[in-house]
Amino acid sequence: MKSFLIILLVIFSFLSFGQDGNNVLIVTKEGMKNIPAYIREGTVYFSLKDFADALVINYYYNEDAQKIELKFDRYSLKASAKNPFFILTEKNTSVQTVIQLPTSTYLINNKVFVPLKYGLSTLSLAYGKDLSFEAPNKILIGKVKDESITTETTGDFNITGIALDEKANGTLIRIKSNKRIPSYHSAFKNNTLILTFRKVKVDAEKVKFIGEEGVVRKIDAKNIGDDAVFEITVSKEYTTNEVINIEKSNDLQITIHNKLFKKNENINRLKDKWEFDVIVIDAGHGGKDAGAIGVNGAKEKDINLSIALKLGKLIEENMKDVKVVYTRKTDIFIDLYKRGKIANENNGKLFISIHCNSTPKKPTDANGFEVYLLRPGRTKEAIAIAEFENSVIQYEENPNRYEKLTDENFILVSMAHSSYMKYSEKFAEYLHKEFVKHPGLNSRGVKQAGFYVLVGASMPSVLIESGFLSNSGDAKHLSSDSGQQKFAEYVFNGIKKYRESYELEMQSE
Numbered sequence: 001m002k003s004f005l006i007i008l009l010v011i012f013s014f015l016s017f018g019q020d021g022n023n024v025l026i027v028t029k030e031g032m033k034n035i036p037a038y039i040r041e042g043t044v045y046f047s048l049k050d051f052a053d054a055l056v057i058n059y060y061y062n063e064d065a066q067k068i069e070l071k072f073d074r075y076s077l078k079a080s081a082k083n084p085f086f087i088l089t090e091k092n093t094s095v096q097t098v099i100q101l102p103t104s105t106y107l108i109n110n111k112v113f114v115p116l117k118y119g120l121s122t123l124s125l126a127y128g129k130d131l132s133f134e135a136p137n138k139i140l141i142g143k144v145k146d147e148s149i150t151t152e153t154t155g156d157f158n159i160t161g162i163a164l165d166e167k168a169n170g171t172l173i174r175i176k177s178n179k180r181i182p183s184y185h186s187a188f189k190n191n192t193l194i195l196t197f198r199k200v201k202v203d204a205e206k207v208k209f210i211g212e213e214g215v216v217r218k219i220d221a222k223n224i225g226d227d228a229v230f231e232i233t234v235s236k237e238y239t240t241n242e243v244i245n246i247e248k249s250n251d252l253q254i255t256i257h258n259k260l261f262k263k264n265e266n267i268n269r270l271k272d273k274w275e276f277d278v279i280v281i282d283a284g285h286g287g288k289d290a291g292a293i294g295v296n297g298a299k300e301k302d303i304n305l306s307i308a309l310k311l312g313k314l315i316e317e318n319m320k321d322v323k324v325v326y327t328r329k330t331d332i333f334i335d336l337y338k339r340g341k342i343a344n345e346n347n348g349k350l351f352i353s354i355h356c357n358s359t360p361k362k363p364t365d366a367n368g369f370e371v372y373l374l375r376p377g378r379t380k381e382a383i384a385i386a387e388f389e390n391s392v393i394q395y396e397e398n399p400n401r402y403e404k405l406t407d408e409n410f411i412l413v414s415m416a417h418s419s420y421m422k423y424s425e426k427f428a429e430y431l432h433k434e435f436v437k438h439p440g441l442n443s444r445g446v447k448q449a450g451f452y453v454l455v456g457a458s459m460p461s462v463l464i465e466s467g468f469l470s471n472s473g474d475a476k477h478l479s480s481d482s483g484q485q486k487f488a489e490y491v492f493n494g495i496k497k498y499r500e501s502y503e504l505e506m507q508s509e
């Protein structure tokens, strides 16, 4: 069957320019996919990596070098972050063309964002399909320019592509499959990792790779009997590999680790590093900074402290092997950056910042518990909450020490937090699951926003908005001794569940 893609790009602008939350919609014959977009001075930028993922285009991404190479049938296209050049290479002739765009690309959340209206013609040429952009409700229809070039239909093949992601400690290879791969077998000899995937067929031409840097140097594949056999040639830097199924997908992810990974592992403080032995509890606000004021007159700083102390006591009594560190135990003011510092100096393995929510309009119907991860805010509400919590730096002597959490700054922050984020997510999820069962508080789920207090803590960390002090029900509940005790118990149950899963994972590694 001939396939041509119909690509429709619609820009949704949920927020003001330069904010997060914009998307480009890619519509193909098979369905629609949203990819992140970014608007700067009226120009729409989109993530090349997500574009490739959405259209199942092979790519090689080097996170350190901040460059991405899309591998089309006839061309490869290279783009780098903060750089106005595309390098287009025709595969057969190796002829390179350098295309200068009128603006540079951006690096956002570790991805290269390219300007839509300037980048599309080059992409169209490289892809071999018509891509065009129409304002304002931007429709872009593409069809195959030269059918002799593209071999979009892959017939009986299951594995139809790969994507490589270069990281500091190794390379991630995503094996794109349209069928669940039931099992695999791996062997290593002569610098070659041989992975046999059972009962799937690979489109060998589509997964070929030759690299000059990184731990993966060459990928070849062939079909032997019912199986697809991958041969991955690696450099001397190779140490170990692991293969995992990607959630909600038939794809597999192979991680090829280099020596840097091994080195980290060999530092045998690994156990110390990961042992779940210190929990840092941060009662938000304090002293001259009261935080939000409840409809019943209750001060956020007092409720935060009461819950923090009650939670700490529960941990001390029921997890005798875990030390509790408090950023404050009394009604005093502490700079936001110092809270993270205290956590780091005590080698915390979990950081919990306790706050209460409020809305500008009081009283309000909005109510319930929320748990926040440190990531760019996705909704107006989340952004406003982070702004409120961050605004306490006005009480500090040197508020200029905090770098505004713009998209660009978030890249640095998320890099520093990348190794913990998975655990922060897990803990947040456990908390949410506990609070769903809470009889007196509604759980509004796991959210994300840019809280300064979480930036400084080098460990899995969350910020809890216990409930809305602007809501009379929540305010009453959270002001009472029994309500605070109950709240602490639910957090403690979340910690217990998280600890079990965390320790199980550490054991199996």
Ligand SMILES: [Zn+2]
Pocket: 284, 285, 291, 292, 300, 354, 355, 356, 389
């Ligand atoms: Zn607060």
